[in-house]
Amino acid sequence: MTTSQEELLPGTRRALSHRIAVAQAEGRAPSLVAAVVRGGRAVWHGSRTSVDGHGPDENVQYRIGSITKTFTAVLVLRLRDEGLIDLGDPLEKHLPGTGVGEVTIAQLLTHSSGLAAESPGPWWERTSGALRPELADVLGEQPLLHPSGRRFHYSNPGYTVLGALVEKLRGAPWADVLRREVLEPLGLERTDTRPSAPHAGGWAVHPWADVMLSEPAEDLGRMAPAGQLWSTTGDLARFAAFLANGDDRVLGAGSLREMRTPAAPQEAADVAGGYAYCLGLEMRHQDGRTLVGHTGSLPGFVACLTMSLDDDVAAVVLANCTSGPLPFTIAADLVRIVAEAEPRFPEPWRPMPDVDPAVLELTGPWYWGTYAFGLRLTSEGMVTLEPLSGRGRGSRFRANGDGTWTGLESYYAGEPLKAVRRPDGTVDHLDLGSFVFTRQPYDEGAAVPGGVDPEGWRGMNSL
Template sequence: MTSPCEELLPATRRALTHRIALAQTEGRAPSLVGAVAREGRMVWTGSRGGVDGRAPDAETQYRVGSITKVFTAVLVLRLRDEGLLDLGDPLEKHLPGTGAGEATIAQLLSHTAGLGAESPAPWWERTPGTVRPGLADVLGERPVVHPAGRRHHYSNTGYTLLGSLVEAVRGTSWEEALRCEILTPLSMERTGPQPVAPYARGWAVHPWADVVLPEPMEDLGLMAPAGQLWSTAADLCRFAMFLGGGDERVLSAASVAELRTPAVPPEGDDVDGGYGLGMQLTRREGRSLAGHTGSLPGFVASLWVSVADGVAAVALANATSGPHISAVAADLIGIVAEAEPRIPEPWRPLPEVDQELLSLTGPWYWGTSAVGLKLVADRGLELYPLRGGGRGSRFTALPDGTWVGLDGYYAGETLRVVRRPDGAVSHLDLASFVFTREPYEPGGAVPGGVDEDGWRGLPE
């Protein structure tokens, strides 16, 4: 194993190189670039194929398609965190007259607004944005194809609306908001709506012959917030690390975690899939990944981050189809995480202890179910089942002396210590559940009371 600050081991680097070489050869891509970031920085990059007669590198631009949607979602969450909108607001409140205004902002972010997947013909990815000069041209005569909130239906037009929402609330263009609020703070100098050399040209590869055809590179106009961006492996590694842990200059860790939290179940038979707020979610080889894939004519792209492993990966290719780019990026993460697993932080005792809180730790009982209560840093608590399965959560302390659940069944619920008139602890109250020191404690505040004859045997 290696510590987070060290370079990858030679065997790991070779395995990564082999994976992208296989993907480029089998996928018949003119070029393919991969990169891995770990613990805040890019630790490996490799490429196969050529761009304008030379090998591409981590600074070569590729079109990233729908990875653009994650950037748009970050801009929307920034507006929410500034108090300029609420995710439960209907779109109509901030962007009236679209014909889709009853859908909420959260539904648009999670593709549950019921909007159609694409704009009306001609195919928007291969035609200039001037064909669709207004939102009415993007949405068409039938913008809504499902009742809002009923199902997940991926919608490019929904992210066009979110981009227009950003412009309406921020009072500037989507491109300017993107540059000032995300790209500049994260030092993503090689990311933007238009290509800047060196960049890869997009190609279609003939399915039955080893020949190629150039794809058009259109400016998508109003559809830009759904898929316009060009970026590099190096810049996307920076973005991926941000998506794993947040950056107060852009979005807090808590808000970024909100993007990664499942908002809707997976579609169809994709039991390992799902969607958060602007982020695709998947599981591969037992590992939870968050990020996004992208495609436009001539390009495929993928970005995944494993928060648990502290590893992110990017894969970019300039072919309309061929490489299974999502699997490539996921495999790059798996290679590093399995060959060089994350070394846990050293255990350290708390710098100080509150004796009153310490007295709350140990076993408690909800009815006859035993749970443990543990004191952690910053006056936090952890509740977990002591036998078999059961409900558990982490809690953070609030100024009023209560705790609120951070995850699991009790996420958002309040934990209180209830005391007797003499100040001694009576029980814990958690979302109306009573936890006592003994199972069905005599004289305890157990709802429904406790039989006064107490525990007994049963004669045969």
């Protein structure tokens, strides 16, 4: 892929370059490299200082740590989409003998399984994976610290278990499956479990002196599905475009939308901080934007991939230091700079190619009791039902092809919407998950549950 920088204005490019320059200097990173993605491809690449005596470009590898988990989650969703598993299945159904067979695949994906955050024994990120040859070595004697499904508790061993699940069902090592099913189809030629030149070395920067210490680059062994990968800003830019739009060779757009939807029980501190975990992706709220992606770290490296779907902007930040730069904050700022300097052009409005008169008849005002709503028909063939006062529950609804719709968001997600007609074919009311919407508030001519007072609406003098 050839990175095009001409698509961003010079002022925007300078602001991006200035932001990473400040990040590298204040964070005291030996090197820092970043990329911005828009319209499905990289439109800017920037770097500060050098790797092996040269300014790092989009092909220099860095360790990406827990961004690896998103790749593992894609493999698991592929198994689901092929019908080999259900996310609600207990682990024991497909991978017996782990000792944690009661946890579900979804709980593992969302870090709500109750498993410990780390594996027992020596600090796994700085010791050879050969010390943990079996799942039992990763899980330990007391793998569950919390009741399954009750709370979000980030677990690296949980993704190791998911990697073992992939290996069992595919009959091949996790790394081989990843290469065959994700890396090669998406053209991620510089993403691998081991580094190849050119790549950055990992460093620890002394907190009280401007000196550095080399960090070991261990093979994580069994823990690889939780954080082993090396990658580049070029490859992660492609991966970001995939996460936003899908690719039917790997995972379709519908499954990617599901991956980007919060799914883990949230702790109060996470809610207050605007954080939620999805299916292998993190969601954060920053600067009024919803950002989805993942951060990563291993001794010697920090990383972040995040994207704002509403702005059609993604950012990747990689640095080769154990601590210092805050990769999510930097990536979020890169997204903000582009989104504010060059706002996304909306898609041009176009009329629908054709319309079903029976559906057009349903548009306009409806009332749930005394609450006023408006139903609109969109050019995509969906309908929206939104409160007219700005207060209350609303949603988009996807057509099912049989005259009914299914809610896509919030309270009405998954709920059925249908028009209930009288024997003569006229519309009596809308039924939304048993809620009745009528053309007039408590329409006396409609089938309102509990009936309508025959004395009708009254003023003060009638009381």
